[in-house]
Amino acid sequence: MASKYINVNLKVWRQKNANTKGKMETYKLDTVSTDSSFLEMMDQLNEQLINERQEPIAFDHDCREGICGMCSLYINGRAHGPDNAVTTCQLHMRKFDDGATIYIEPWRSKAFPVIKDLVVDRSAFDRIQQAGGFVSVNTSGNTIDANATPIPKADADKAFEAAACIGCGACVASCKNSSAMLFVGAKVSQYALLPQGKVEATNRVLNMVRQMEEEGFGNCTNTGACEVECPKGISLENIARMNREFMKAMITAE
Amino acid sequence: MSKLDSKIPEGHISQKWTDYKDHLKLVAPNNRPKIDIIVVGTGLAGSSAAASLGEMGYNVKAFCFQDSPRRAHSIAAQGGINAAKNYQNDGDSIFRLFYDTIKGGDYRAREANVHRLAEVSGNIIDQCVAQGVPFAREYGGLLDNRSFGGTQVQRTFYAAGQTGQQLLLGAYSALSRQIGLGRVKMYNRHEMLDIVKIDGKARGIIARNLVTGEIERHAAHAVVIASGGYGNVYFLSTNAMGSNVTAAWKIHKQGAFFANPCYVQIHPTCIPVHGTNQAKLTLMSESLRNSGRIWVPKKKEDAEAVRAGKLNPAEIAEDDRDYYLERKYPSFGNLAPRDISSRAAKEVCDEGRGIESNDTNEGVFLDFSSEIQNKGKQAAYAKGNHNPTPEEITALGKQWLKEKYGNLFTMYQKITDENPYETPMKIYPAVHYTMGGVWVDYNLQSSIPGCFVTGEANFSDHGANRLGASALMQGLADGYFVLPYTISNYLADEIRTGKISTDAPEFNEAETRVKELIATFIGNNGVKSVDYFHKKLGLIMWNKVGMGRNEKGLNEAIAELAELKAEFNKDVYVPGSADELNPQLEKALRVADLIELGQLMAMDALQRNESCGGHFREEYQDAEGETLRDDKNFSFVSAWEHKGENINDEVLHKEELKYEFIKIAARNYK
Numbered sequence A: 001m002a003s004k005y006i007n008v009n010l011k012v013w014r015q016k017n018a019n020t021k022g023k024m025e026t027y028k029l030d031t032v033s034t035d036s037s038f039l040e041m042m043d044q045l046n047e048q049l050i051n052e053r054q055e056p057i058a059f060d061h062d063c064r065e066g067i068c069g070m071c072s073l074y075i076n077g078r079a080h081g082p083d084n085a086v087t088t089c090q091l092h093m094r095k096f097d098d099g100a101t102i103y104i105e106p107w108r109s110k111a112f113p114v115i116k117d118l119v120v121d122r123s124a125f126d127r128i129q130q131a132g133g134f135v136s137v138n139t140s141g142n143t144i145d146a147n148a149t150p151i152p153k154a155d156a157d158k159a160f161e162a163a164a165c166i167g168c169g170a171c172v173a174s175c176k177n178s179s180a181m182l183f184v185g186a187k188v189s190q191y192a193l194l195p196q197g198k199v200e201a202t203n204r205v206l207n208m209v210r211q212m213e214e215e216g217f218g219n220c221t222n223t224g225a226c227e228v229e230c231p232k233g234i235s236l237e238n239i240a241r242m243n244r245e246f247m248k249a250m251i252t253a254e
Numbered sequence B: 001m002s003k004l005d006s007k008i009p010e011g012h013i014s015q016k017w018t019d020y021k022d023h024l025k026l027v028a029p030n031n032r033p034k035i036d037i038i039v040v041g042t043g044l045a046g047s048s049a050a051a052s053l054g055e056m057g058y059n060v061k062a063f064c065f066q067d068s069p070r071r072a073h074s075i076a077a078q079g080g081i082n083a084a085k086n087y088q089n090d091g092d093s094i095f096r097l098f099y100d101t102i103k104g105g106d107y108r109a110r111e112a113n114v115h116r117l118a119e120v121s122g123n124i125i126d127q128c129v130a131q132g133v134p135f136a137r138e139y140g141g142l143l144d145n146r147s148f149g150g151t152q153v154q155r156t157f158y159a160a161g162q163t164g165q166q167l168l169l170g171a172y173s174a175l176s177r178q179i180g181l182g183r184v185k186m187y188n189r190h191e192m193l194d195i196v197k198i199d200g201k202a203r204g205i206i207a208r209n210l211v212t213g214e215i216e217r218h219a220a221h222a223v224v225i226a227s228g229g230y231g232n233v234y235f236l237s238t239n240a241m242g243s244n245v246t247a248a249w250k251i252h253k254q255g256a257f258f259a260n261p262c263y264v265q266i267h268p269t270c271i272p273v274h275g276t277n278q279a280k281l282t283l284m285s286e287s288l289r290n291s292g293r294i295w296v297p298k299k300k301e302d303a304e305a306v307r308a309g310k311l312n313p314a315e316i317a318e319d320d321r322d323y324y325l326e327r328k329y330p331s332f333g334n335l336a337p338r339d340i341s342s343r344a345a346k347e348v349c350d351e352g353r354g355i356e357s358n359d360t361n362e363g364v365f366l367d368f369s370s371e372i373q374n375k376g377k378q379a380a381y382a383k384g385n386h387n388p389t390p391e392e393i394t395a396l397g398k399q400w401l402k403e404k405y406g407n408l409f410t411m412y413q414k415i416t417d418e419n420p421y422e423t424p425m426k427i428y429p430a431v432h433y434t435m436g437g438v439w440v441d442y443n444l445q446s447s448i449p450g451c452f453v454t455g456e457a458n459f460s461d462h463g464a465n466r467l468g469a470s471a472l473m474q475g476l477a478d479g480y481f482v483l484p485y486t487i488s489n490y491l492a493d494e495i496r497t498g499k500i501s502t503d504a505p506e507f508n509e510a511e512t513r514v515k516e517l518i519a520t521f522i523g524n525n526g527v528k529s530v531d532y533f534h535k536k537l538g539l540i541m542w543n544k545v546g547m548g549r550n551e552k553g554l555n556e557a558i559a560e561l562a563e564l565k566a567e568f569n570k571d572v573y574v575p576g577s578a579d580e581l582n583p584q585l586e587k588a589l590r591v592a593d594l595i596e597l598g599q600l601m602a603m604d605a606l607q608r609n610e611s612c613g614g615h616f617r618e619e620y621q622d623a624e625g626e627t628l629r630d631d632k633n634f635s636f637v638s639a640w641e642h643k644g645e646n647i648n649d650e651v652l653h654k655e656e657l658k659y660e661f662i663k664i665a666a667r668n669y670k
Helices: A038-051 A123-132 A153-163 A170-174 A181-192 A201-214 A225-229 A237-252 B016-022 B044-056 B094-104 B111-130 B163-180 B246-253 B286-290 B300-307 B324-328 B338-353 B369-382 B390-416 B471-494 B505-522 B530-544 B551-571 B583-607
Strands: A005-014 A023-033 A101-105 A114-116 B036-040 B059-063 B184-187 B190-198 B201-209 B215-219 B222-225 B264-270 B293-297 B364-367 B425-434 B451-453 B636-641 B651-656
Touching: A023 A038, A123 A181, A123 A201, A123 B163, A153 A181, A153 B163, A170 A181, A170 A225, A181 A201, A181 A225, A181 A237, A201 A237, B016 B111, B036 B044, B036 B201, B044 B059, B044 B163, B044 B184, B044 B471, B059 B190, B094 B111, B111 B163, B111 B471, B163 B184, B163 B471, B190 B215, B190 B246, B190 B505, B190 B583, B201 B222, B201 B505, B215 B505, B222 B246, B222 B471, B246 B451, B246 B583, B264 B286, B264 B338, B286 B390, B293 B300, B293 B324, B293 B338, B300 B338, B324 B338, B338 B364, B338 B425, B369 B390, B451 B471, B505 B583, B530 B551, B530 B583, B551 B583, B583 B636
Parallel strands: A005 A101, B036 B059, B036 B222, B059 B184, B222 B451
Antiparallel strands: A005 A023, B190 B201, B201 B215, B264 B425, B293 B364, B364 B425, B636 B651
């Protein structure tokens, strides 16, 4: 990997906490390796700020391999930045030109309040999951043998593709309505496609959708922005499937 | 008499767990709501434990430092999970999984624990399927398997290269169900900073709310630590940025022995280091070794030309390539265990045949071109095309790779900007997993009564080297199928205890300790960042307590780490305040513990005058450079007892390892 180095201008959202107003601040950062990930660039900026006795920028991150879903960032007007099908931690500085100006903001949604700087509270997603995103089976180990119920490969593959959602919230951040339908649709679909999930399908979709609405997420108007920005390529089909499940549940629920 | 009682039950290995379980004390359903349990960490071991205990009816409080329990680093496990199902009819059995794991661990794990793990492995798969975990399936609708290192059967279940994610989301769904039902109270963005002991028993924790900075007291009748491993002591590792040893280290300081700290797994297939600003390393799953062949050029000048960008590896003739794992270990080939594969990579790079153009030239090829041809041809035949053109074969072969490993290939390409379908991957070993951890008995209880330790945070099942696809198995086995039984046995004596009050003086003391420590860092006014020290720590550890260790280097490391600790305490600068979200403060608290642990790791490596598994002492190798174990003198678990601020004062206790059912032998993968 032959490294190049670039200089960048950064416009970063700074906000002390949930109760104060935030604003964009400008920073200049030199000698950024093009092999660095975007978050390694942020580390470098923070190291510079610390050495200048300024407060470093708070941002969420953990696994740095695109799977934990903790990193976020709205970069130049796009969730997870200018590359496709990646999280911010997998975005690399080779995607930026020398001298580029980069705007960095938190996810913007009523349901994701800012905690500090670029860190937002996504616990609404947890509460939606708690409302019905599970199969009610105790962890006894005394279930039936794993191969007792064959599942058609096509269904298993589709369920897996839906289950690949990392819960990062890019779908909400990208949506002009702040809709969480791609996230919820993916979870509903995973279970709807599997025999183990079918038993509770009716209550699941009703409860998860109810919780989603209570959290203040907006409605889906089929713009498809969520699918474009989803780092895991979760398909809009999952929203359609959830709508079908929801309609079915509305008709059949007691 | 030794202070260590492993409490391994009597009886034949295949009956121990069953008999033992049948005679454990129980807590009746009406008493369980009177009992509080704290679970720290929400990875596979923590989530599964919290969910199971909640289902049983205990009052559970679960803690994670991430913004959601679903983020824990188990999520990043790629390759798979082992289980002795024998679905492939290739001769697998509980005994074989047990045997492979003991042998893989270089005869440094407890027989009884490992056999129990193998016994419950099948239940894990049943349980996960029942939860809706979408494992990979064959066209007939049944579960698919693949091979992992150190085995000659196909017992690994997987979900593309995201098995850890799917298993953790399964456990998270079970946990979410209990949270929704009010049986588990979840504390996101909270970090445990100390344990509280009353009359010698674990009775609660002190935690910091990472958003508000508030220091909180939480009481319980038992505490479960499931906080993962300590690979981040090396700064660069495949661990998540937040992974840390703090919870485990704090209980160590309060009396829990720390076992085998020097056993660290260096994983052979990671993406090589790119530069000095790098913050973490990325793994390429071991499953790729099913399909990729590992090689370096035979000639040094070819390696130099590759590094200089003057020679395309594809142009190096077959005869000029050294497939060194296939050459040295023909019966396991590219699927030799991790420790052996890593050392072999270091060896060829030390000879000057590394192919990566970075500061160290350290890197080897993982090449898929043979597999593209093999699978391409098979795919063509399967389609009825018995005379495929070379182009058709290549296209079909690439398609096959994409289906099997697509997400890994994409990840590689994003990070390196190179296309692994066209040019071989470049890989190099990196710190990945820690076999050492808190010492626990057969009940998973530490040397503090009432403090249990599960998953990677304990030391119990992997000996000196963990086999691939066994970490996920252990995490879920501990949480779903072992701890719920053994902790109930302990809690049966607690049903008359009543509520534990957080007003006890012991809570005051622990809280004061935590607050004073935080105040020291905030008011320190030093000059260097936390990362400055963390990187320095990492370099000492990697160079002197890494893949190859020797007496001189270890002694130097011990002295340097003691100095580093003093320098850190004096010179570290932590910006911001204690009563807000302050990632630098969080990191400072973690690095302080990692430095102390690093010193203990070096001490442990120094006393172990043998080579075994991931612990390679250069003085102890045979003529071919293989590990030379000393079973006569070192067939024991080292368990360290904390004795005050000076780590050099820690006292070593030895738990003898007895092999009754497996014949102990030199580990041979040739």
